[in-house]
Amino acid sequence: MDTLTSHDIAMLFLSLGILLAVARILGEIAQRMHQPAVIGELLAGILLGPTVLGAIAPEWSAGLFPLHGVNAIALDTISTVAIVLFLLVAGMEVDLSTVWKQGRIGLKVGISSIVIPFFIALGMAWIFPELMGRHLDADPLIFSLFLAIAMAISALPVIAKILMDMGLYRSDLGMVVISAAIFNDLVGWIIFAVLLGLIGDSTGNGNHILLTISLTLLFAVFMLTLGRWLIHKTLPFVQAYTRWPGGELSFALVLGFLGASLTEWIGIHAIFGAFVVGAAVGDSAHLRERSRVIIDNFVSFIFAPIFFAGIGLKVNFMTHFDLSLVVVITLVACICKFSGAMIGARWGKMAVQEASAVGSAMVSVGTMGIIVGMIALEAGIIQQTLFVALIVMAIVTSMISGPLMRMVLRTEKKQELQALLSQKLFFQPLEASSCRGVIQEMATAVCAIKALDLKTVSQAVHAREDALSTGIGNGVALPHARIEGLQSSVVAVGISEKGIDFDAPDGKPAHVIFLILTPADDPRGQLEIVSRIARLFSSPQMAERARENTNFTDFLALVQTGTGV
């Protein structure tokens, strides 16, 4: 019986633990720098793989992440399961009804953003093969087709995340972009599946290719029509007759696994099956939000980081780094995607500014480009230098997409409450025992730290307080004012043990006091901060818990997690 030995098991969990830890830490750092987490996760693999750790301590890198033997198989198994689950989740995010609703423009952007990059990249790969990094042995047609797809495919999860971060996800603009990306993903994956069918055909027998292509199309069409309907009809039975939420979770995963197996057997990659099954399952209105969240959280925070970090382990990014290739690939991708999507949006009669925003959003090739590149490397279509160039291109396009949109739309970054809070502006315990006294105490400290004029600030806050008291109930008060000449919003937090009477509607004294100063020329900032705090403290327990917490970190943890239920 072939099983893992004790040594294999010890090494397996050591490598998983280290890989997950480094990937998540760098992912979090990337997010703090307003970049997609996937960039940090990829970097973790580059650090732990042959590129960095392998160069410093080869025996460590090779021992932790071996390329041969039982543990290589074990790590490959986990990474394969991880990518299948990631694509299942990515599929579940696809809202098919959105595509139908946004129909016209979304479809036009989708078509144009896949057709234009596809043919430009195809032409360039065909005409300038060396420039585009074609290896001498590679079949020109297959190579060109592959590069065309790698340039044409978009990264729905990354694009969705960028739009969410900008608060544009549910806007008309966001929905055009999302429906275009869904269309792009669906069509892109089907074309890619067909291409994989072409490669798998070593006999040169056309029947086999035809069979693969027909089965692929049959599977996709079946799952997105009849299969989708069957899943929608079956879900209530699963919910009614199994333990909740276990039945639904297993149902989604079993279908995902079987879909993955089927498409792998057809001759295209397993992830295509998981993606299409995810789209079919996620589309059902019967699927409960909680199941979605459980699968999404476990996969996004555990499996996805392991997979993306795993990519960096496969190749030495230093020795296979070809600057000119990287620049060419990245430039071609940016120009193709931007112009393709923008032309589509103009074709759909969008204004120039909005069309440019759509183009900027669609620039991100992100995760999907990385996955396509990895499969191509494994299938021997591309060499390691082009693989490295594709990964860098995916990272760069994901990084510039958000800033580009912000530039085009001239929007400010959304003010996150967490980012405004700081240790220095956290006062505990407050000394004063009256409303006016607390305001004076906090204003004095804030003005000293932020170098503001105390008289202006305290007058403005008191005037606002006198007009209408700012106790919002549940033990919270929000004294605030707009300050002429202030550069950016300032939020200070004070905790009062005794409780201060801020004349709240529920009559309770305030224990948590936020002093909010916003620039006079930013009418929305104040409203955003106030409504965020009000939402956060919508239950009475929150102020209680805030009062119990003895330091800033505990308070910040509370703001981040709410009551954690």
Add this chain to the structure above:
Amino acid sequence: MDTLTSHDIAMLFLSLGILLAVARILGEIAQRMHQPAVIGELLAGILLGPTVLGAIAPEWSAGLFPLHGVNAIALDTISTVAIVLFLLVAGMEVDLSTVWKQGRIGLKVGISSIVIPFFIALGMAWIFPELMGRHLDADPLIFSLFLAIAMAISALPVIAKILMDMGLYRSDLGMVVISAAIFNDLVGWIIFAVLLGLIGDSTGNGNHILLTISLTLLFAVFMLTLGRWLIHKTLPFVQAYTRWPGGELSFALVLGFLGASLTEWIGIHAIFGAFVVGAAVGDSAHLRERSRVIIDNFVSFIFAPIFFAGIGLKVNFMTHFDLSLVVVITLVACICKFSGAMIGARWGKMAVQEASAVGSAMVSVGTMGIIVGMIALEAGIIQQTLFVALIVMAIVTSMISGPLMRMVLRTEKKQELQALLSQKLFFQPLEASSCRGVIQEMATAVCAIKALDLKTVSQAVHAREDALSTGIGNGVALPHARIEGLQSSVVAVGISEKGIDFDAPDGKPAHVIFLILTPADDPRGQLEIVSRIARLFSSPQMAERARENTNFTDFLALVQTGTGV
């Protein structure tokens, strides 16, 4: 590079999909029959492995679940990760403060439940070697020691699962059992480690064994004291400075993986480390409920079934089934474990009834015996017949453990609202348009179906309704009555499109009407049902959604899942 081929991947996901599907379906059926889900999950493996599927279609079974080659390694990897995660969750459920509180008794039960079975089994194996299935070539002492361990060790995961399924996990009784099982496991694994050292130690050097024991104790003591404190102090930082709930999830899993690696390296099993880490993490009051739920759901419903089903795949249970051996082993195990734990509990001054419940809970030998058995099998100390007997013993002890406890504690099965609802008693749409009319309409139908006297029932319900109307608001009304001579509670559901005025406090008409009839001699039944429904319909959306649902299954799904958030 050693990776999975396309064929490996297709087979891997096919086997995972089938294994998970069958395990979960049989697990759900086991639960419906008031057995732990783990019984159904083990059975799934026996059905899909060499025993049943292997006998009918050997090439299918061997193809799906190979014992050799890449996919054997792949399945073993997933099953190893699964059991480690399951023990992490089991550890997180352990409330250490309760364990310390239960300290004394737990320790006494732990000692007695390991010492008594150990020496009885040792004696029996020494005196009646053939009866206990000793192989002719086997060393008598080592064989006897192994069997003693196999009988003395407890199955913490299975015991935990039985207690969770019975809702006793967090009770005092449950914590006595769990703390005893923790002690039992700790000591059991150390003795086992010593034995493995004895066999593996050809040089006769005792240093290695001593080192293993010291490191094991050091790890356990460190994690449950200083390590636990460090985790408690670190969690707020993780929550404050990472995305929620991803940071916390990754933190728990990374520590679990590293703990597993460490204990495997020390020379005891990886699951011990995961369990101890889980106990340390789960003990922190800072750990948010939502993270706990996400990890628990994903592991209990996905990983655990895959692991437990995997056990049944390893051996042919039919050809190696020796009835007399199975009976002897099972009887000896039951008697030893029950009396050992019960004597310990009495020693700890527990009442006879509670002590018997502790004895019943500790009867389950489960997975740990199987692991010990497998190592013995591989070392040639026992034969497959004894291995099969050990697994049957594990299943039987796990099966009788719950019912035995229920019998001893004389607990009623909880009345689940879901179990009372049925297609026949679901009326949609209701015809009547008044409160009296609806009650008459539903009572008439219910009495016809349940063969009750219509006059008695309708008079009782009307009288109750006249005394105080039963509209509870949010579109729900609960007309009810206690009926003399009724054997068990009856709940009928009617959906009214128009809405019926039941004089609810919020003034809204009722669209969902529950007619609740309970036996006159069951004072708690009515209260339980009424409060369950009131909780379920505490938000206005529920009645809206119930009204939209067009059939009984959809309605039942709604009751099972709530609004699913």
